[in-house]
Amino acid sequence: xxxxGFLAPTALIGAILVVWQVACAVLHTPEYxxxxxxxxxxxxxxxxxxxxxSAWRTLAMALExxxxxxxxxxxxxxxVTLSRTLDQAxxxxxxxxxxxxxxxxxxxxVIWAGVDHPDRAIIALAAIVAFFPIFSGTVRGLTSADxxxxxxxxxxxxxPLQRLTRLRLPSALPFIVEGHKVASGLAIIGAVVAEFVAGxxxxxxxxxxxxxxxNRLRTAEMFAAIVTLALMAAVVHVLFQALEKRALVWWRGR
Amino acid sequence: xxSVASLKAVEVVYPGRGQALGPFDLALAEGEIVSLVGPSGCxxxxxxRLLAGLEGPTRGEVRRAAGRGETSVVFQSPTLAPWLSATAxxxxxxxxxxxxxxxxxxxxxxxxxxxxxxxxxxARPAQLSGGMAMRASLARALVTGPKLLLLDEPFxxxxxITRRALADDLLAIWREARPAIVFVxxxxxxxxxxxxxxxxxxxxxxxxxxxxxxxxxVPRPHGFRTTALFRNAAExxxxxxxxATRAAA
Numbered sequence: 001x002x003x004x005g006f007l008a009p010t011a012l013i014g015a016i017l018v019v020w021q022v023a024c025a026v027l028h029t030p031e032y033x034x035x036x037x038x039x040x041x042x043x044x045x046x047x048x049x050x051x052x053x054s055a056w057r058t059l060a061m062a063l064e065x066x067x068x069x070x071x072x073x074x075x076x077x078x079x080v081t082l083s084r085t086l087d088q089a090x091x092x093x094x095x096x097x098x099x100x101x102x103x104x105x106x107x108x109x110v111i112w113a114g115v116d117h118p119d120r121a122i123i124a125l126a127a128i129v130a131f132f133p134i135f136s137g138t139v140r141g142l143t144s145a146d147x148x149x150x151x152x153x154x155x156x157x158x159x160p161l162q163r164l165t166r167l168r169l170p171s172a173l174p175f176i177v178e179g180h181k182v183a184s185g186l187a188i189i190g191a192v193v194a195e196f197v198a199g200x201x202x203x204x205x206x207x208x209x210x211x212x213x214x215n216r217l218r219t220a221e222m223f224a225a226i227v228t229l230a231l232m233a234a235v236v237h238v239l240f241q242a243l244e245k246r247a248l249v250w251w252r253g254r
Numbered sequence: 255x256x257s258v259a260s261l262k263a264v265e266v267v268y269p270g271r272g273q274a275l276g277p278f279d280l281a282l283a284e285g286e287i288v289s290l291v292g293p294s295g296c297x298x299x300x301x302x303r304l305l306a307g308l309e310g311p312t313r314g315e316v317r318r319a320a321g322r323g324e325t326s327v328v329f330q331s332p333t334l335a336p337w338l339s340a341t342a343x344x345x346x347x348x349x350x351x352x353x354x355x356x357x358x359x360x361x362x363x364x365x366x367x368x369x370x371x372x373x374x375x376x377a378r379p380a381q382l383s384g385g386m387a388m389r390a391s392l393a394r395a396l397v398t399g400p401k402l403l404l405l406d407e408p409f410x411x412x413x414x415i416t417r418r419a420l421a422d423d424l425l426a427i428w429r430e431a432r433p434a435i436v437f438v439x440x441x442x443x444x445x446x447x448x449x450x451x452x453x454x455x456x457x458x459x460x461x462x463x464x465x466x467x468x469x470x471x472v473p474r475p476h477g478f479r480t481t482a483l484f485r486n487a488a489e490x491x492x493x494x495x496x497x498a499t500r501a502a503a
Contacts, residue, residue, distance in 0.1 A: 148333040151308050156350040157322060166350070170337045251337050253378025 297460020
């Protein structure tokens with residue numbers, strides 16, 4: 001990143017924080033309505049261990065969901081590209097699952113998982129949200145090999161398994177990686193949304209912190225949890241972006 | 255000499271798009287180089303795909319060198335797998351037919367050496383220039399020791415200096431292994447330079463509009479492009495091409 005690329009957003013955020021702080025002081029806004037940045041900072045500092053633990057809970061559930069989604073979406077994508085009938089059978093279901101808001105189906109999963117295991121419902125829901133980008137990316141990748149290379153494989157008399165492992169899977173790699181990058185962000189969103197719906201129970205993720213602070217009108221703590229969530233999601237995004245870049249460098253050879 | 259491959263009264267009709275080729279005849283003697291020249295849509299690439307066995311004729315008879323690795327194709331783009339090194343790309347046809355990896359890679363390196371890429375055996379396609387990538391593609395076509403080499407406008411995307419160098423190198427390689435070559439191009443001078451026989455094709459549907467024999471040694475002697483033989487042949491083919499295209503339009 002160049003200097004300006006770092007300086008410009010830093011300056012903007014700094015300016016917003018200063019205006020926010022001054023506005024709170026001048027307008028005497030009550031802290032439960034809009035706490036000044038300094039109050040949020042102190043809430044962050046005081047609750048740091050608790051927030052870190054909650055962030056880890058949410059992140060762990062999102063990552064478990066991502067792994068589950070990756071396995072199922074990858075296998076299903078593979079099966080779908082091998083059988084046209086299966087593709088036609090699965091597509092409408094996959095689309096229906098994708099367009100249905102996760103909030104709407106969350107209560108069902110909470111019931112199925114049972115009150116004692118809200119984490120299971122959360123992981124399942126986050127996995128459903130993360131499923132689609134991996135599935136569609138993998139399908140697209142597996143069917144997007146260079147047609148001339150496909151012809152050469154015909155000419156060389158390649159067996160179906162050779163075609164899969166030596167042409168289609170390697171061709172699909174950039175699409176698969178991109179699917180996972182998108183899915184990682186969605187898994188976190190899915191986990192948080194599911195936590196909201198699952199409510200308290202045994203879950204202690206970031207959404208639960210936000211809910212709890214909200215119920216007690218501790219708005220600064222609410223903000224602190226939101227900031228933690230944003231930071232965590234940003235870190236995950238940056239990590240997956242770096243991973244994608246490295247994978248592409250390996251794939252393209254430069 | 256016996257023929258390596260032939261098309262007898264072949265016709266190709268694509269449903270909904272009408273007849274693309276034929277009736278068209280072509281017989282290739284062993285070690286012969288034939289250029290197919292014509293405007294786009296004249297069926298020259300279709301004829302090539304028939305010889306490669308990548309598609310079948312609607313009518314007529316295709317006889318081809320059908321053994322493993324006996325027919326090789328080079329496309330207009332190098333068509334290399336970006337995730338594989340030059341060596342791995344060239345070794346691919348051998349490895350797919352069950353040759354042990356080490357042996358295949360050794361043959362691949364030798365083939366890369368023959369096309370002048372000995373220094374780039376570990377390079378990835380993205381690190382090769384257009385001309386080098388095409389050389390690697392040629393090495394992959396040669397590595398199986400084909401009897402028939404099908405080239406579909408292989409130099410079309412290259413600059414003039416690179417395509418001339420590649421044309422000479424290709425003819426030098428031909429002299430060693432002597433595969434029959436079908437060279438598809440829309441460039442008349444290139445067609446004359448490469449082949450002992452140039453067939454002009456006319457579009458709608460693709461047919462032969464006549465052929466010209468180029469009776470000159472291969473590889474071409476220095477200054478071949480300035481000889482009367484080259485000029486006259488190019489002129490004859492250009493005129494035939496022009497009238498064939500006019501007739502179709």
